[in-house]
Amino acid sequence: MAQITYREALNQALREELDRDERVFIMGEEVGYFGGAFKVTDGLLAVYGEKRVRDTPIAELTIAGAGVGAAMGGLKPIVELMTINFGLLAMDQIVNHAAKIHYMFGGRAKVPLVIRAPQGAGHQLGAQHSQSLEAYFLHCPGLLVAIPATPADAKGLLKSCIRQDNPVIFLEHESLYGVKGDVPEGEYLTPLGQASVLREGKDITIVSYSKCVYDAVAAAEALENEGVDAEVIDLRTLNPLDTATVVESVRKTGKAMVVYEGWRTGGAGAEIAAQIYEAAFDHLDAPVERVATLDTPIPYNARLEKAALPGAADIVKVAERMV
Amino acid sequence: MDLGKDKMLEMYRMMTRIRLFETQVRDLATASEIPGFVHVSIGEEASATGVCAALRPADRITSTHRGHGHLIAKGGRLDRMMAEIFGKRTGYCKGKGGSMHIVDFSLGILGANGIVGGGIPIATGSALAAVVTQRDEVTACFFGDGASNEGTFHESLNLAAVWKLPVIYVCENNGFGEFTPMQTVTSVTDIAVRAQAYGIPGIVIDGNDVLEVYRCASEAIARARAGEGPTLIECKTYRWEGHVVGEQAFLGKASYRSEEEVAEWKARCPLIRFEKFAAESGMISAAELKKIRAETEVELEAAVKFARESPLPDPAEVTDDVFSG
Ligand SMILES: Cc1ncc(C[n+]2csc(CCOP(=O)(O)OP(=O)(O)O)c2C)c(N)n1
Ligand SMILES: [Mg+2]
Numbered sequence: 001m002a003q004i005t006y007r008e009a010l011n012q013a014l015r016e017e018l019d020r021d022e023r024v025f026i027m028g029e030e031v032g033y034f035g036g037a038f039k040v041t042d043g044l045l046a047v048y049g050e051k052r053v054r055d056t057p058i059a060e061l062t063i064a065g066a067g068v069g070a071a072m073g074g075l076k077p078i079v080e081l082m083t084i085n086f087g088l089l090a091m092d093q094i095v096n097h098a099a100k101i102h103y104m105f106g107g108r109a110k111v112p113l114v115i116r117a118p119q120g121a122g123h124q125l126g127a128q129h130s131q132s133l134e135a136y137f138l139h140c141p142g143l144l145v146a147i148p149a150t151p152a153d154a155k156g157l158l159k160s161c162i163r164q165d166n167p168v169i170f171l172e173h174e175s176l177y178g179v180k181g182d183v184p185e186g187e188y189l190t191p192l193g194q195a196s197v198l199r200e201g202k203d204i205t206i207v208s209y210s211k212c213v214y215d216a217v218a219a220a221e222a223l224e225n226e227g228v229d230a231e232v233i234d235l236r237t238l239n240p241l242d243t244a245t246v247v248e249s250v251r252k253t254g255k256a257m258v259v260y261e262g263w264r265t266g267g268a269g270a271e272i273a274a275q276i277y278e279a280a281f282d283h284l285d286a287p288v289e290r291v292a293t294l295d296t297p298i299p300y301n302a303r304l305e306k307a308a309l310p311g312a313a314d315i316v317k318v319a320e321r322m323v
Numbered sequence: 324m325d326l327g328k329d330k331m332l333e334m335y336r337m338m339t340r341i342r343l344f345e346t347q348v349r350d351l352a353t354a355s356e357i358p359g360f361v362h363v364s365i366g367e368e369a370s371a372t373g374v375c376a377a378l379r380p381a382d383r384i385t386s387t388h389r390g391h392g393h394l395i396a397k398g399g400r401l402d403r404m405m406a407e408i409f410g411k412r413t414g415y416c417k418g419k420g421g422s423m424h425i426v427d428f429s430l431g432i433l434g435a436n437g438i439v440g441g442g443i444p445i446a447t448g449s450a451l452a453a454v455v456t457q458r459d460e461v462t463a464c465f466f467g468d469g470a471s472n473e474g475t476f477h478e479s480l481n482l483a484a485v486w487k488l489p490v491i492y493v494c495e496n497n498g499f500g501e502f503t504p505m506q507t508v509t510s511v512t513d514i515a516v517r518a519q520a521y522g523i524p525g526i527v528i529d530g531n532d533v534l535e536v537y538r539c540a541s542e543a544i545a546r547a548r549a550g551e552g553p554t555l556i557e558c559k560t561y562r563w564e565g566h567v568v569g570e571q572a573f574l575g576k577a578s579y580r581s582e583e584e585v586a587e588w589k590a591r592c593p594l595i596r597f598e599k600f601a602a603e604s605g606m607i608s609a610a611e612l613k614k615i616r617a618e619t620e621v622e623l624e625a626a627v628k629f630a631r632e633s634p635l636p637d638p639a640e641v642t643d644d645v646f647s648g
Contacts, residue, residue, distance in 0.1 A: 029500075029501070029503070030501055030502060030503060033502065033503070033577075033579070034501075034502045034503075034574070034577065034579070037501075039573075055503060055507065055508065056508065057469075057472035057500075057508035057509065058439050058440070058469045058470065058472050058473055058500055058508075059472050059473055059474065060473075061474055062474070085437075085438070086438065086439075089438075089473070089474075123358075123360070124358040124360070124410070124421065125360055125421075125423075125437075126420060126421040126422075126423050126424055126437060127419070127420075127424065127437075128423070128424070128436075128437035128438055128441075129423070129437050294641060294642060295642075295645065296641060296642055296645050297419075297645070299418070299419040299636075299641060300358075300410055300416075300418060300419055300420055300421030300424070301410035301411075301418035301419065301421075301635065301636050302358075302410060303410075303635055303636065303638050304410075304418065304419065304636055304638060304640065304641045306638075307638040307639075307641040308641050
């Protein structure tokens with residue numbers, strides 16, 4: 001195992017897939033000469049050339065739509081949206097086109113398109129640059145949603161996404177790029193739709209994904225000192241959603257909390273909670289709780305921003321109340 | 324066009340306020356006293372100033388991520404702007420907006436904007452509101468060369484042309500969108516030619532010559548007021564500083580422009596240009612300009628002091644203002 005960053009892990013995945021399949025190419029704003037706004041595509045232009053690593057104008061709707069068309073034309077595009085906030089400009093092509101083409105055309109056309117985008121808050125970038133929008137995509141049938149927390153999953157999931165034939169929204173967290181973790185040597189794929197149990201426990205199930213996984217683990221460690229044994233599950237993908245792993249855990253613990261950086265209302269946590277109720281109602285000893293971002297645009301001031309976002313302390317507080 | 328001395332001095336004061344404010348913001352960000360994601364407009368003072376000087380107080384503007392200059396030129400207060408960038412309660416947006424979202428509606432400023440091209444339809448709608456309510460107001464819409472590749476630019480020009488809206492579209496072409504040279508991602512050399520596609524006038528001007536900007540903006544504004552519809556004005560200019568303050572840390576050794584190019588544009592400094600003009604015209608003395616600089620330094624110093632000493636917002640305010648009423 002090598003210790004590499006989330007950013008390096010993504011970069012490796014891209015290199016390996018560019019090497020493996022000549023239909024794979026990358027396009028987006030600043031992805032070529034400057035290696036991406038978060039340096040994920042660093043060095044790729046020099047190796048793969050301008051045909052396969054394309055700098056685009058600032059035109060998100062058309063970048064995404066060109067990805068759809070190129071995918072229908074036999075290529076395997078990887079589109080980078082500089083951040084998911086700008087991805088909102090691309091929503092029509094993602095929701096009305098990418099997500100529907102296979103179904104609407106009776107299964108006759110494929111859209112093997114991966115749209116990568118960083119998201120998340122925590123850097124005082126203000127309301128338009130700090131959003132976590134996974135729920136928007138989770139809501140839309142026909143889109144896969146991958147949202148890795150660790151370098152190993154970032155690499156393995158991205159490779160799996162590139163190799164399958166459906167449109168995927170691949171959401172990275174801006175705060176995770178520099179995070180290091182063990183990544184297996186050599187070729188491996190992480191399957192879509194398999195949660196990972198990061199920590200076993202018997203008292204409460206903490207379900208999370210993306211950056212909040214780290215807060216969940218930190219909270220579980222703090223809770224351990226108080227004699228509370230928390231299980232932490234990283235979902236890794238939201239569609240497909242690994243309800244089975246979550247339900248199995250809840251059957252054991254009888255208590256569940258979902259932790260995520262999207263807005264609390266209508267967030268992925270609402271869906272996960274509903275699925276827990278549907279599948280494990282009789283096993284629950286307490287209502288499922290959500291620890292998430294307050295229902296406000298993300299404020300600029302650091303104190304306010306911190307108040308808006310979920311953190312380990314919030315998880316501990318809610319867990320204490322539940323057990 | 325006879326500008327009159329007062330107008331000229333006012334424009335020099337605005338350019339000086341922008342230059343000193345932006346330089347201060349750059350230095351504060353470099354020193355990490357303010358969060359390091361600020362876009363400054365040093366070198367681009369003339370386009371903001373010339374356009375806003377041609378507007379009336381009731382006229383409106385929309386701005387961009389690089390918006391401090393536009394706001395100052397439309398009358399924004401340095402102290403409340405600085406306080407906002409410091410994230411203080413006394414800032415224009417109570418510390419909730421930050422550098423990319425400063426606003427003062429009482430001055431006709433409809434907001435800086437973190438979304439490239441996001442202000443263009445808003446300016447178009449603002450002009451529509453003026454028509455519908457029969458207010459004699461023009462909206463000036465600032466945006467960059469990069470933004471002119473977004474759909475909002477094209478859709479807005481078409482709509483404003485069809486409805487003959489009182490709006491002027493001001494493209495500040497500084498040659499780059501972030502680190503990407505404009506020519507590598509743009510189909511034309513002059514953004515202004517895109518006006519032809521929408522049947523409206525498009526002109527290219529020297530964006531570092533505040534007098535030329537003022538003259539051309541005045542004509543376009545007069546057209547808009549007369550109900551003749553929008554104009555696209557392309558101001559050729561250059562940003563001296565990075566796309567964001569501190570970009571060197573991100574870029575490493577890579578660079579996207581030559582030192583010679585930066586030096587060439589610094590030689591075309593809008594302020595020095597004006598100072599030369601003033602000296603040659605004999606209308607304005609060096610002492611008058613010096614006095615403006617000195618007064619602006621005092622104003623800026625007070626603004627920084629105000630920002631530093633202002634209270635932070637209370638965490639309980641985080642959920643305030645999601646809705647009005
Ligand atoms: C819709 C959208 N896409 C991308 C970005 C990221 N971004 C911020 S500024 C910028 C470049 C804008 O270039 P230009 O319009 O020429 O303005 P300049 O920065 O040169 O003043 C980009 C790509 C954004 N903020 N919004
Ligand atoms: Mg530009």
